[in-house]
Amino acid sequence: MNSVLVLNASLERLHYVPLRRAVTLLLAKKAEIVEESGRRLRASSLDLPEPLVIRLLCYVFVPFRTPHVTRRKILLRDGRCRYCGATVGPLTVDHVLPRSRGGRTTWENCVAACLPCNQRKNDRTPQEARMRLIGGPPVQPRYWITGPGRTDTAWT
Numbered sequence: 001m002n003s004v005l006v007l008n009a010s011l012e013r014l015h016y017v018p019l020r021r022a023v024t025l026l027l028a029k030k031a032e033i034v035e036e037s038g039r040r041l042r043a044s045s046l047d048l049p050e051p052l053v054i055r056l057l058c059y060v061f062v063p064f065r066t067p068h069v070t071r072r073k074i075l076l077r078d079g080r081c082r083y084c085g086a087t088v089g090p091l092t093v094d095h096v097l098p099r100s101r102g103g104r105t106t107w108e109n110c111v112a113a114c115l116p117c118n119q120r121k122n123d124r125t126p127q128e129a130r131m132r133l134i135g136g137p138p139v140q141p142r143y144w145i146t147g148p149g150r151t152d153t154a155w156t
Contacts, residue, residue: 007034009059022051058145067141069105077141080111083121083131084115095117096138097125106141110143 004022017025023041025031026048027093035053042048067073071093075156079088084095094113094140100123111133121129 002037004048005053006031007053007055007112008062009056011055012062014056014060014062015071019050022054023048025054025056026051030058066107069107069110073141074110077107078138080112080134081114081117082111082133082138083113083117083126085134086117089114090120094121096133098123101125109136123129127149 001017003016004019006022006025007016008014022031026033027046031054033049033053034055036053037050037052039050041045041050067121072104074093075091078091081091081137088143091112092115094117095105095110096109099105118133121131126133
């Protein structure tokens with residue numbers, strides 16, 4: 001099933017919807033086509049270009065939400081071991097303040113670490129293990145783009 005990228009009235013990326021929902025928004029005059037696929041959608045009383053990207057005509061307020069902390073997102077944020085800088089081998093998630101000492105799973109307490117560094121640090125803080133965090137303390141990302149990794153349009 002084809003998915004269509006939905007842009008807000010300000011042209012910021014919102015999300016992907018199925019083609020059927022996109023056509024419903026177009027017919028209700030709540031959206032307009034920004035980019036077409038080149039194919040046509042035809043019915044007895046309808047002839048419409050198939051949309052790839054639509055833009056809502058009315059602005060939809062989207063409140064800022066903190067992205068959820070997941071293992072995958074932490075590894076994507078850091079991309080390498082925060083203790084030695086290694087990019088080869090499996091990366092794990094390390095809690096700067098260990099969970100056994102009250103450390104929580106938050107953006108500011110979790111970093112990517114290679115297996116040897118994570119085992120070396122063990123159940124200690126970086127200062128106790130005499131290890132330094134490369135790039136300073138971990139921070140929460142300002143934004144996170146979600147949605148399927150499409151590469152067929154210039155809007156991804």
